[in-house]
Amino acid sequence: MIIDIHAHFGEWLSSSRRDTPERFIRVLDRFEIDASIVSSGRAILYDVTSGNEEVALLVERDPRIYGAVVINPHHHDASMADLDCYGANGRFVAVKFHPDYAGAPADSPLNITLIRRAAELGLPLLLHTWGDAEVESAAAVARMLPEMPIFLFHMGGNAWRLAITRAREHSNLNLEIVSTIPEPLRIRQAVEVLGAERVFFGTDMTLFTPAYALGLLDAAGLDEDDRLKILGLNAMRFFRVPGGRPKETR
Amino acid sequence: MRLFDFSLLVGTDPRSSAVATEEALVRYLDAAGAGGIVVSLAGAYYYYEAGNDETLKVAARDGRLLPGMTVDPRRVESADVDWPAAAKKFRALVLFPAMQSWHLSHPAVAAIAAGAGAAGLPIVVHVARSGDVGGLSGLARQVKVPVVAVGIAYGALSEVIAGAKAAGNLLIGMSLFGGLDNLETLVARLGADRIVYDSGEARFTHGPALKMLEAAEIDGPAREAIAIGNARRIFGGAL
Numbered sequence: 001m002i003i004d005i006h007a008h009f010g011e012w013l014s015s016s017r018r019d020t021p022e023r024f025i026r027v028l029d030r031f032e033i034d035a036s037i038v039s040s041g042r043a044i045l046y047d048v049t050s051g052n053e054e055v056a057l058l059v060e061r062d063p064r065i066y067g068a069v070v071i072n073p074h075h076h077d078a079s080m081a082d083l084d085c086y087g088a089n090g091r092f093v094a095v096k097f098h099p100d101y102a103g104a105p106a107d108s109p110l111n112i113t114l115i116r117r118a119a120e121l122g123l124p125l126l127l128h129t130w131g132d133a134e135v136e137s138a139a140a141v142a143r144m145l146p147e148m149p150i151f152l153f154h155m156g157g158n159a160w161r162l163a164i165t166r167a168r169e170h171s172n173l174n175l176e177i178v179s180t181i182p183e184p185l186r187i188r189q190a191v192e193v194l195g196a197e198r199v200f201f202g203t204d205m206t207l208f209t210p211a212y213a214l215g216l217l218d219a220a221g222l223d224e225d226d227r228l229k230i231l232g233l234n235a236m237r238f239f240r241v242p243g244g245r246p247k248e249t250r
Numbered sequence: 251m252r253l254f255d256f257s258l259l260v261g262t263d264p265r266s267s268a269v270a271t272e273e274a275l276v277r278y279l280d281a282a283g284a285g286g287i288v289v290s291l292a293g294a295y296y297y298y299e300a301g302n303d304e305t306l307k308v309a310a311r312d313g314r315l316l317p318g319m320t321v322d323p324r325r326v327e328s329a330d331v332d333w334p335a336a337a338k339k340f341r342a343l344v345l346f347p348a349m350q351s352w353h354l355s356h357p358a359v360a361a362i363a364a365g366a367g368a369a370g371l372p373i374v375v376h377v378a379r380s381g382d383v384g385g386l387s388g389l390a391r392q393v394k395v396p397v398v399a400v401g402i403a404y405g406a407l408s409e410v411i412a413g414a415k416a417a418g419n420l421l422i423g424m425s426l427f428g429g430l431d432n433l434e435t436l437v438a439r440l441g442a443d444r445i446v447y448d449s450g451e452a453r454f455t456h457g458p459a460l461k462m463l464e465a466a467e468i469d470g471p472a473r474e475a476i477a478i479g480n481a482r483r484i485f486g487g488a489l
């Protein structure tokens with residue numbers, strides 16, 4: 001069972017091909033991904049409303065595809081409207097925030113109002129993190145909303161050691177593995193400190209090929225039980241995906 | 251699949267608590283069936299002559315490792331290298347502009363590249379910043395030896411394609427081209443004979459690079475060329 005909690009749909013500078021639903025589905029087939037939680041590249045890079053709408057259409061194309069509602073505090077009302085619209089849609093299973101592209105920290109006051117609404121809707125928070133400041137902002141959100149599951153994408157990037165430390169301090173912080181700084185001890189150390197139950201598989205597709213994250217996991221040298229937890233079993237505890245627990249028991 | 255890795259690193263990285271041990275490197279060579287060009291990080295971060303001494307010792311202990319010599323163009327004595335003598339001890343010149351914060355337009359670099367090129371040493375350059383590959387393409391056009399760019403991230407895809415088209419002796423390391431179709435795009439636009447395998451082991455893990463090469467939708471001869479074939483063309487068939 002492979003559940004990718006970090007996927008995107010949209011256009012990227014580094015690609016030479018247009019992203020299409022057919023292409024996305026083909027990647028799921030090729031890498032045998034059972035469920036993919038997708039946020040919109042358009043919503044992250046450009047416009048929340050039209051981007052989230054694209055993903056709402058995409059999730060209708062294949063039962064393996066689930067949405068994450070992208071929020072941006074600079075477009076607060078539009079983000080709140082999308083949370084209310086898609087949060088009640090069973091195919092959207094998380095909220096996504098990218099502080100770097102939005103130009104605002106995760107714990108900025110306006111953003112917190114959006115995250116609180118997502119928490120009320122039972123949506124876990126998917127948070128891009130790269131560097132000390134973004135990890136600390138994530139930890140601040142974790143302190144404010146201790147019941148909300150929060151997933152630090154990229155494990156904090158170059159601040160992965162700090163991410164592990166903060167996740168040890170806050171039981172609602174979890175780590176997702178994909179990163180362009182493929183340090184050899186990163187994943188293994190996260191598993192040793194936090195337990196494999198707190199570590200999650202993400203690919204960053206379609207920006208990245210799933211082969212990259214699969215290679216990271218292969219090279220971590222984990223035992224098969226831990227590997228299976230990270231690949232998908234852990235995600236079933238938090239997200240409304242096949243085998244995952246239903247919303248009302250959250 | 252046998253591998254030749256154009257980026258093997260041992261030593262300490264002051265920007266991380268990571269220590270790239272020789273033992274970890276040997277484990278990788280054993281497990282992956284790899285060989286490659288090794289350089290001590292002491293040469294990148296501290297003093298190149300000290301690093302070169304360490305590199306020679308590491309390579310002498312394992313025949314799969316070809317010693318890469320490095321020079322820091324910021325040091326005055328980099329102009330005094332005896333390149334014919336260096337070419338008897340080392341198999342490549344390896345430069346670290348991003349790690350050492352100098353640009354490829356540094357005037358000393360052209361003389362270094364000319365010296366290494368005249369001595370027949372292939373040149374491997376660890377690049378990271380936007381514009382590095384463009385500068386390297388210009389440098390490659392001034393020498394006749396192969397020039398290999400390693401450690402390039404996916405965001406530089408268009409720069410890499412344009413730079414490699416402008417310099418026929420410029421080869422591209424694939425380790426950080428993690429974009430969904432990056433490797434396929436590079437092979438289609440440049441040809442597999444222009445792409446090489448690199449990983450950064452033991453400073454970084456080879457996992458992503460190896461998995462991307464295995465999973466790429468390219469034909470067998472192209473995969474073989476990237477894995478080791480192009481390196482054989484450069485260093486000889488006995489790799």
